[in-house]
Amino acid sequence: xxxxxxxxxxxxxxxxxxxxxxxxxxxxxxxxxxxxxxxxxxxxxxxxxxxxxxxxxxxxxxxxxxxxxxxxxxxxxxxxxxxxxxxxxxxxxxxxxxxxxxxxxxxxxxxxxxxxxxxxxxxxxxxxxxxxxxxxxxxxxxxxxxxxxxxxxxxxxxxxxxxxxxxxxxxxxxxxxxxxxxxxxxxxxxxxxxxxxxxxxxxxxxxxxxxxxxxxxxxxxxxxxxxxxxxxxxxxxxxxxxxxxxxxxxxxxxxxxxxxxxxxxxxxxxxxxxxxxxxxxxxxxxxxxxxxxxxxxxxxxxxxxxxxx
Amino acid sequence: xxxxxxxxxxxxxxxxxxxxxxxxxxxxxxxxxxxxxxxxxxxxxxxxxxxxxxxxxxxxxxxxxxxxxxxxxxxxxxxxxxxxxxxxxxxxxxxxxxxxxxxxxxxxxxxxxxxxxxxxxxxxxxxxxxxxxxxxxxxxxxxxxxxxxxxxxxxxxxxxxxxxxxxxxxxxxxxxxxxxxxxxxxxxxxxxxxxxxxxxxxxxxxxxxxxxxxxxxxxxxxxxxxxxxxxxxxxxxxxxxxxxxxxxxxxxxxxxxxxxxxxxxxxx
Numbered sequence: 001x002x003x004x005x006x007x008x009x010x011x012x013x014x015x016x017x018x019x020x021x022x023x024x025x026x027x028x029x030x031x032x033x034x035x036x037x038x039x040x041x042x043x044x045x046x047x048x049x050x051x052x053x054x055x056x057x058x059x060x061x062x063x064x065x066x067x068x069x070x071x072x073x074x075x076x077x078x079x080x081x082x083x084x085x086x087x088x089x090x091x092x093x094x095x096x097x098x099x100x101x102x103x104x105x106x107x108x109x110x111x112x113x114x115x116x117x118x119x120x121x122x123x124x125x126x127x128x129x130x131x132x133x134x135x136x137x138x139x140x141x142x143x144x145x146x147x148x149x150x151x152x153x154x155x156x157x158x159x160x161x162x163x164x165x166x167x168x169x170x171x172x173x174x175x176x177x178x179x180x181x182x183x184x185x186x187x188x189x190x191x192x193x194x195x196x197x198x199x200x201x202x203x204x205x206x207x208x209x210x211x212x213x214x215x216x217x218x219x220x221x222x223x224x225x226x227x228x229x230x231x232x233x234x235x236x237x238x239x240x241x242x243x244x245x246x247x248x249x250x251x252x253x254x255x256x257x258x259x260x261x262x263x264x265x266x267x268x269x270x271x272x273x274x275x276x277x278x279x280x281x282x283x284x285x286x287x288x289x290x291x292x293x294x295x296x297x298x299x300x301x302x303x304x305x306x307x308x309x
Numbered sequence: 310x311x312x313x314x315x316x317x318x319x320x321x322x323x324x325x326x327x328x329x330x331x332x333x334x335x336x337x338x339x340x341x342x343x344x345x346x347x348x349x350x351x352x353x354x355x356x357x358x359x360x361x362x363x364x365x366x367x368x369x370x371x372x373x374x375x376x377x378x379x380x381x382x383x384x385x386x387x388x389x390x391x392x393x394x395x396x397x398x399x400x401x402x403x404x405x406x407x408x409x410x411x412x413x414x415x416x417x418x419x420x421x422x423x424x425x426x427x428x429x430x431x432x433x434x435x436x437x438x439x440x441x442x443x444x445x446x447x448x449x450x451x452x453x454x455x456x457x458x459x460x461x462x463x464x465x466x467x468x469x470x471x472x473x474x475x476x477x478x479x480x481x482x483x484x485x486x487x488x489x490x491x492x493x494x495x496x497x498x499x500x501x502x503x504x505x506x507x508x509x510x511x512x513x514x515x516x517x518x519x520x521x522x523x524x525x526x527x528x529x530x531x532x533x534x535x536x537x538x539x540x541x542x543x544x545x546x547x548x549x550x551x552x553x554x555x556x557x558x559x560x561x562x563x564x565x566x567x568x569x570x571x572x573x574x575x576x577x
Contacts, residue, residue, distance in 0.1 A: 049577070052420070053311055053312050053313075054312070054313065054419065054575075054577070055576075055577050056315055056576065071311035071312065071313075071315075072311060074311050074312040074422075075312065075422040075423075075424065076422070078312070078420070078421060078422040079422045081420075083420035085416065085417075085420065087413060087416075089412070089413045089414060089416050089417030089420075090417070091333070091337070091412070091414060091417075092412060093337045093340065094336070094337070098336070102329070102332075102333045102336065103417070103421065105329035105332060105333075106326070106329050106330070106418055106421035106422070106423050107421050107422060108326070108329075108422070151420070154421075
């Protein structure tokens with residue numbers, strides 16, 4: 001039986017009187033992909049930084065591989081982790097291949113082992129043709145994939161990815177997801193933070209919803225949706241749509257009604273009667289869809305904009 | 310042990326993991342060595358030519374320990390120390406700051422099993438190495454110009470490495486404190502430029518008013534000049550132990566302070 005890769009218990013972090021992470025506990029088992037989702041300022045990056053030993057917790061315990069404690073055993077733990085930070089830290093003066101070589105040396109790997117791994121990693125990252133290109137000559141997606149390849153140079157047991165696709169265009173994002181899925185199929189374990197719900201739904205076996213430094217929900221994506229939401233959503237928008245929220249004849253047909261901007265969201269277990277009733281307002285446009293992780297996220301963390309991040 | 314010491318003033322925890330970090334800087338430098346060498350030695354040589362031959366014609370000879378020496382030799386033996394200081398300082402300020410703050414290279418390195426203390430050590434040794442490289446090139450030119458042929462220059466060489474180490478340790482304190490490149494101007498105008506004029510590079514320190522001299526005698530650059538200059542004249546320095554200790558104390562204390570301030574900067 002393999003030990004739990006990472007086990008976090010009652011983690012806490014304060015800056016002055018502001019509590020940014022509060023009594024947070026979670027764990028990652030081998031082969032799992034755990035996603036931490038939450039609005040800006042929810043404490044995702046602070047949590048990752050504490051797990052990486054770069055920030056000292058004010059309370060709680062972080063244990064890797066059953067018996068290694070962060071930050072005390074930071075170096076032995078780091079030897080078995082692969083990290084992709086939010087900001088690329090690639091060396092601008094080196095080619096893609098040199099970036100991998102230099103980074104592998106930080107792990108104490110011999111040049112011979114690193115040079116064996118470089119072509120495989122570049123191929124994995126779909127960068128074989130860019131081995132001699134410097135980061136400045138690479139697109140945003142290529143740079144992220146190079147960062148991912150670099151994080152794999154030490155054949156890590158656990159990958160830590162902080163918002164791996166933020167700032168990428170859809171094509172680059174899909175390629176990144178596909179590359180990460182390859183890793184998961186190989187049995188790698190991943191901890192990732194994201195605020196893209198489709199990313200979380202595609203990649204993660206399990207999700208942790210964080211808000212104001214607290215865990216507000218945890219579970220499999222589909223289970224979380226089933227637990228917290230009605231299965232169907234009807235969105236209504238157009239001139240005067242907002243007034244529908246107060247329409248008693250419609251309210252009885254939905255379990256929950258929400259207004260955001262100029263759109264009304266009807267959450268319902270059975271959309272058919274509602275859709276029929278809505279035909280009385282032919283000028284309004286409707287969108288009928290299954291509820292998804294984004295609805296869950298907005299229900300749990302609210303629709304207001306977070307400026308404090 | 311943790312990667313970033315929580316106790317700011319804890320003793321340095323050093324290991325051989327500084328070596329791959331040093332090699333990283335070396336690999337970058339290999340790509341730019343020749344153009345950077347031209348920049349590094351052109352300026353000190355211009356000083357030497359302009360002041361040494363220009364001013365030297367007016368000054369003639371300088372009396373040093375009861376012996377008269379040509380001004381160019383006096384200046385060359387002092388200015389090589391200034392070159393060691395400048396080369397180490399530039400690398401440990403501007404280049405280290407680029408890696409630490411602008412490129413976030415240090416953050417990347419600390420995603421691998423490398424302690425912050427080892428990164429700081431690597432930067433310190435790297436700046437000292439670059440300074441030694443510059444000094445070696447300038448020494449080569451001085452030999453070619455026939456300014457000195459003292460066999461004791463072989464001893465001056467490791468001494469100048471020590472000078473580079475001392476000044477890179479000092480510069481790393483200001484690297485740790487900097488918010489941007491502009492901050493380094495203060496270090497140059499408030500510390501290095503006055504020191505340049507007080508350490509007996511351009512004129513003997515006994516021309517200074519006694520009270521200024523009392524301070525100037527204990528400056529690290531004075532210690533460097535007092536160690537290196539006699540070697541250019543094929544003599545052994547007087548009070549070598551004292552001067553060596555001054556350099557070592559400045560280096561040791563500065564490194565420790567730089568480390569504490571860098572830990573503070575990275576701790577959050």
